[in-house]
Amino acid sequence: MKILVVDDDPLACEMTAALLAFQGYTTIMANDAMEATQQLDSEDDIALIISDMHMPLINGIELLEMLREQGVTLPFILLTGDSPDTTLIQTLGLSACLQKDAELESTLSNAVAQALNG
Incomplete structure (x- = not known):
């Protein structure tokens, strides 16, 4: 699964x-949004986007x-170095919003599993 x-x-x-x-x-x-759209156009089996x-x-x-x-309509997980506020977390179309912190390995694993199985 890509x-x-x-x-x-x-x-x-x-x-x-x-x-x-x-x-x-x-x-x-992908290094930026434009490269991401190019990857989505060229790869047909991407199951999830993490940005x-x-x-x-x-x-x-x-x-x-x-x-x-x-x-x-692919599931979309947002990563941020800041502490995500309620408005950001509740963004329409967002599967999850995670802080890049020491817990990222476990929170990312859980968020990916939920996004792909949801």
Whole structure:
């Protein structure tokens, strides 16, 4: 099962992909929203999108909104370095909003399982 990981920080992107690979998922990485849309166009079996919130030009929420406008209904998990507020967590179309913290390995694992089985 392929998961698209979108993050402008190459190290963070690699770390998220490594956590997912350790759980048995195949990952595809994108450095920004435009590269993410290109990956979605070229890969037809992506099951989930995980995106960083804070990226230049188009942030994670804007990416989600753009994809929903294009008819992409894949589950979408948002990662943020900040503590997510209620408004962010309740964003329409968002499967989960997780803080990049020491608990990310377990919270990401649970969120991915819920998003793919929900």
